[in-house]
Amino acid sequence: MTKEELISYFSKKKLAFLDGATGTYLIKGGMAGGVCPETWILDHPDVIKSLQKSYVDAGSDIIYAPTFTANRVKLKYFGVEDRIEEINTKLVEYSKESAAGKALVAGDVTMTGRQLKPMGDLEFEELIEIYKEQIEILCKAGVDLIVVETMLSLQECRAALIAAKEVSDIAVMVTLTFESDGRTLFGTDAKTAAIVLESLGAAAVGANCGAGPDTMGDIIADMASVTNIPIIAKPNAGLPVMNPDGSTSYDMECERFVPEMEKLIKAGATVIGGCCGTGIEYIKGLHDRYGVSEGGEDNLPETLEYPDGRKFTRKQKGVRFLTSERQSISFGMDDPFMIVGERINPTGKKKLQAELREGNLSMVCDFAAKQEEDGAAILDVNVGMSGVDEKQLMSDVLDELIPLTSLPLCIDTSDEKTMEMALRKYPGRALINSISLEKDKAERFLPLAKKYGAMFIALPVGPKGLPTSLEEKHEFIDTLCDKAYKLGLTKEDIVVDGLVATIGANPNAALETLSTIAYCKENGLATICGLSNISFGLPQRAFINTAFLTMAIANGLTMAICNPSQELLVNSAFASDLLRHKEEADIRYIERMDRYDGMNVTVACVPKGQTLQAVGVTPSSDKNASGNSTSNDGKEVTPENPQDAFLKLIKKDVMKGSKKTVEKDTKEAIAAGCDPKQLLNDVLMPAINEVGELFDKGKYFLPQLIASAETMKMSIGVLEPLLKEAEGDGGKAKETIIIATVHGDIHDIGKNLVALMLKNHGFNVIDLGKDVPSEKIVDTALAEGASIIALSALMTTTMQEMKNVVKLAAEKNCTAKIIIGGAVVTEDYAWEIGADGYSSDAANCVRVVKKILGVIDEDK
Incomplete structure (x- = not known):
């Protein structure tokens, strides 16, 4: 089933139903903790077949084949990676038998447990190959679609989507798990995730696990407001609780869960089901209450709304989106002007060139931070110069910038291989700078924009070079757009470069560019330009550039590539938006002017022969924002010491x-x-x-x-x-902390970060790794005289092992205090099992440990 076919299927259904929880039923069926779920199912096929048949009978339109952890990395942990094809094929066979043609079967894919660089040791391309291997087997086994679920990392979602596109045209649904703050563990918000995944070709996006339907509404609504593909909601049955017998259950019964799901339907979900804690009765309850027979009446909401009653609509035509991994920006034809920071470009910057050749990226990082501080909305990134491996250098720069800045990036290179690497690697929706008609560039670069979901700058340069007339320039624009449309790209994917020439050589240069901007706006195309060419060869260029920019904004210019630290230029842009009464332009202008608090700002004529100071800023102190002195020319002076x-x-x-x-x-x-x-x-x-x-x-x-x-x-x-x-002897010995992920759980990203933070604060940390038996944890604590035992669990099926550790520690008279944490763990659960502390994250864990031990921070 292709993406288009799946979307059509959902459209006819109006509301489609997924299945419910699987893991909890396998445990009830006799599966012990710590075993390989896939091989256990192969040994007990009747358990999964019975469960999935019941889901189909209850109304599931799609059931998930139990291939959740059947990738080579997770199978290797159990020593069965050589059986990957057999395992995936047989599990799909069981699901198809259970569906019996009454429901679709989705091949289930999730995270591998290994972390991508720079946080782990896994290369992005290696991860794509891991996913390609499993997805290819699933497609061969006959699944109807692929579902990528319970994802914590947007980049890993992208890897799975790219892998699927490179092995098949099969439809892919993607759902992520969000924290209580509305972001994934890696900091991606719901809107950003939905924008990136739709642009990359997902057939449906949504959220699963992590929360109950009573707390997932804003996430679903945010996703629905920025996309036009189906939205999935597959929440847990509330929060996990510990039962008297030591088992784990959830606090939201079916009678409450089903009515709560109406909030998610009103928020835009059209594909619904259940995750942890839900079961057959939950899916039947959903189908009985919200199901619609073919051609029958439905009770679906006519208008969409957030849980607090705010109305919204699905993604509107004419709205454009760019994103980083953690932030998105949206803009239309009449929205406030945006700056694309131009500083990360070695052209004309000898010091930057020298640093880049040495592999020193400090200046790149400084340029990024400063441009963001000065109001850039997007950062242009260009590392092209002689004597370097541009592809590798661009990769290195992306490694530095991706965690550093939340601004979307504009990838600026004329090298096709460098561009593809960057678009493939960048965990957001990038802007390509640029695509023209010269040397078959459109034929080579437009497919990259389509494949990786990027926007692009259309540069109106023809096969023979620059246009010779205004009419020819507009013909080039039309030709570029037509080529893009034929590949499935839209007007919302294009930003046209106004192609600024210098008025020193062509007195009509400004007028022609303004005419092009107006032409594009009339045709619904966003525009961009580089400003500096307009004044080349003329004195006091800042005045010309600024006047031209304000005229261009008045004609509809969307964005410009410039240096955001040019005060006169940027402030004039903010003022232009204010005068044109663009939305929130008054607030933006006032906030911009806050940077001059305590300063006298003047704009004065500059006598001939003197340095241009178009904006005269007289600080009330001779100290700059960093506390250093400044010289007469405004440059920072390093402290004497x-x-x-x-x-x-x-x-x-x-x-x-x-x-x-x-x-x-x-x-x-x-x-x-x-x-x-x-x-x-x-x-x-x-x-x-x-x-x-x-x-x-x-x-x-x-x-x-x-x-x-x-x-x-x-x-x-x-x-x-x-x-x-x-x-001398090393000083006072620090307390010892034993840390481990509990038995049966092979997730360790949170645990690893906690261990690193505790080590940095001087504690003697002994990391036992993941899937550690309770006996080993307690015995090590006794042998090492540990003061603290820190336990982590990511799954509800393994969190009960924490109670076993607490119980065993008491039996063995272990005096170490026990603290717990992990995605599914709550503070209430910590007190229920008798733990001494709870930590929500790594930074908090340091404070919890110090509080329990009575450690006084020396740095305070």
């Missing part, structure tokens, strides 16, 4: 997760006379604490938290021998 400079530099390394430079900077700080203990207590510890606070506030996300923690670890690696040498 070089040690202070190193302290700030190393803190900046930790805050930005600069793993490539922190070791060198730490060594240079020591050589400059910095005290190792001061670096640890006054720089590293406060920095990682600040990172934790930003994480708690939702300003930093998991990739940034991990990058900062690993950066700090590398700096400590340099300091540690010096600290031990200074303290």
Whole structure:
């Protein structure tokens, strides 16, 4: 079944029904914890067949084949990876037998448990190959569609979608699991996920697991508001609770679950089912209440609304979206003007060229941060120059920028292989800069835009070069658009470059560009231009550029590539939006002017022969925002004490997760006379604490938290021998902490981060790994004299092992305090099983441990 066929199928159904939980029923059927679910099913096929037949009888239109963890990585953990084809094929066979032609069978795919670089050791291309292997087997076995579910990482969703597209034209549905803050564990919000996945070719998107229907409404509504494909809602039956017999159940009975699902239908869900804790009676209840017979009446909502009653509509024609992994921007033809930051480009920047050739990306990161601070909405990224491997350098730059900035990226390269690598790797919806009609570029690059769901800049340059007239320029635009439309791209995927020439050579250059902008707006096309060409060869260029920009905005210019630190230019753009009464332009202008709080701002004529200062800013102090002095020309002056400079530099390394430079900077700080203990207590510890606070506030996300923690670890690696040498015997011994993912659970990303954070705070951490038997955890704690046992679980089927550890510790008179955490674990559950503490995340865990042990922070 293709994407189009599945969407048509859902459209005819109006409301389609999925199945419910599987894992809990397998356990009830006798499956023990810690075994390979797939091979257990092969040994007990009647259990899954009975369950799935019951789901079909209850009204399921689609049942999930039990291939959830049947990828080579997870099967290898049980030593059966060589049976991958047999396992997937047989499991699909069981599901098809159960469906008996009455329901569709979806091949079920999920995360591998290994983490992508830079957080793990898994390469993106390797992950695509892992998914391709399983999906190809599933397609061969005869599944009707693929479902990628319970995903925590948008990038891993992309890998599975790309894999599916490269082995088949089969339809793919994708659902992610969101935290209570409405974001995935990796920091992706629902809108961003839906935009990226629809643009990449998903047939349906949605959410599963993680929450009950009473708390999933905003997530579903957000997804529905930015897409036109079907929206899936497959929530849990509420929250997990511990039963007196030690088993786990959920707190939302069928009688409450079914009515609560109406909120999700009103929020836009048209494909519904149940996840953890739901069963046959839940699916039957949904079908009985909301099912519609062929041609019959339905009780589906006429208008869509958020749970709080706010109305919304599905994705509107004319709205464009660009995203990073953690943020999306939307814009239409009459929305406020946007800046594409131009600074990450080595052309004309000798220092940047030198750093890039050395593999030093510090300036790239600084440019990104500064441009975001100065108001850029998108960042252009160009690393093309002689003497470098552009593809590898672009890959390295993306590795730095993806966790650093939440702004969408504009990929700027004329090399086809570099462009495909970047679009393939970038975990968002990028903008391609640019595609023209020269040298078959349209034929080579437009398919990349279609395959990877990117927008693109249409550059009106023909096979023979620049257009010779305004009419020819518009013909080039029409030709480029027609080629894009034939591939299935739309007007909303295109931004036309106005192609600015210099008025020094062509007095009509500005008028012709303005005419092109107006032409594009009349035809529903967004526009962009580079500003600097207009004034080339003329004096005091800033005035010309600014005047031209305001005229272009008045004619409908959508965005421009420029330096956002050019105050006169950017402030004039904000003022232009205000004068044209664009939505929220007044608030944007006022917030922009807040940057001049306490300063006297003047715009003055500049005498001939003097340096242009189009915007005269007189600070009330001679200190800039970073606290350093400024010279007469406005440049930052390094403090006189070089040690202070190193302290700030190393803190900046930790805050930005600069793993490539922190070791060198730490060594240079020591050589400059910095005290190792001061670096640890006054720089590293406060920095990682600040990172934790930003994480708690939702300003930093998991990739940034991990990058900062690993950066700090590398700096400590340099300091540690010096600290031990200074303290003689190594100083006071730190408390020992035993950490493990409990028996039966092979997920460890959260546990690994907790271990890293605790080590960074000086604790002696013994990491036992994942799927660790209770006996080993307690015995190790006794043998090592541990003060704390930290336990992690990601699945409701394994969280009961935490209670076993608590019980065993008491039986063996282990005095270590026990704290627990994990995606499914709640604070109430911690107290229910007799644990001593609960942590919601890695940053919080450090505070919990210190509180339990009565440790006083030396850095405070």
